[in-house]
Amino acid sequence: MFEPSLAFVAEDTAGVGGYIVGALDSRAFEERLESDWWPGLRARYPEPPPGLPAQRRTPDQQLASVIHHPLRTPDELARRYPSHLHINLLPRLQADGYGSQLTRTLITALRERGSCGVHLYVTRSNRRAVGFYRHFGFTELAATEAKLPGPGAYRFGMTLAGAPSAGQGRR
Numbered sequence: 001m002f003e004p005s006l007a008f009v010a011e012d013t014a015g016v017g018g019y020i021v022g023a024l025d026s027r028a029f030e031e032r033l034e035s036d037w038w039p040g041l042r043a044r045y046p047e048p049p050p051g052l053p054a055q056r057r058t059p060d061q062q063l064a065s066v067i068h069h070p071l072r073t074p075d076e077l078a079r080r081y082p083s084h085l086h087i088n089l090l091p092r093l094q095a096d097g098y099g100s101q102l103t104r105t106l107i108t109a110l111r112e113r114g115s116c117g118v119h120l121y122v123t124r125s126n127r128r129a130v131g132f133y134r135h136f137g138f139t140e141l142a143a144t145e146a147k148l149p150g151p152g153a154y155r156f157g158m159t160l161a162g163a164p165s166a167g168q169g170r171r
């Protein structure tokens, strides 16, 4: 049975305070979004007016636009870095090793399931996350603007097949 997505959470006495999610095969996950999720969300959140310039859209309109025009994983990325991840921790769990633990756990799970590489997108202004990914061993993957979620984004990747154990962090 194909397992398209994985999720792990970080939890303390106050409850769940962070997560990491990953798609083993981004292309297969995108197909599932098209069949199971986007149609209902598109009906609920209409596309912004076509004449409205992107920079004048409200945050809700920007997200609605993504629902109607989601980013697709390009061929060259799908071949070398087929998996994809997202991580978010609440402030109370940041800078205490949980990001490393979650990332290491997900990467191990992806590797065990045969993934040869993982990619992610990060906003360039998010200096902390950019530093975290570089520290962890991700490298920037060149991409034209059309293949990025926005002009202020980086695309990062990490090779998994045959690579040393995931995670450069101490914990």
Ligand SMILES: CC(C)(COP(=O)(O)OP(=O)(O)OC[C@H]1O[C@@H](n2cnc3c(N)ncnc32)[C@H](O)[C@@H]1OP(=O)(O)O)[C@@H](O)C(=O)NCCC(=O)NCCS
Residues within 6 Å of the ligand: 087, 088, 089, 090, 093, 094, 095, 096, 097, 098, 099, 100, 101, 121, 122, 123, 126, 127, 128, 129, 130, 131, 132, 135, 136, 168, 169, 170, 171
């Ligand atoms: C970015 C994020 C996932 C990092 O997780 P974290 O738990 O805060 O980071 P950690 O404490 O696990 O740090 C892990 C390692 O990265 C290093 N690191 C963290 N930020 C760094 C930076 N800006 N530059 C260099 N190294 C950095 C730490 O020193 C640590 O190294 P060590 O293990 O060798 O001591 C977390 O802060 C977060 O969720 N932030 C808010 C949401 C977000 O930005 N998500 C990413 C969206 S793309």
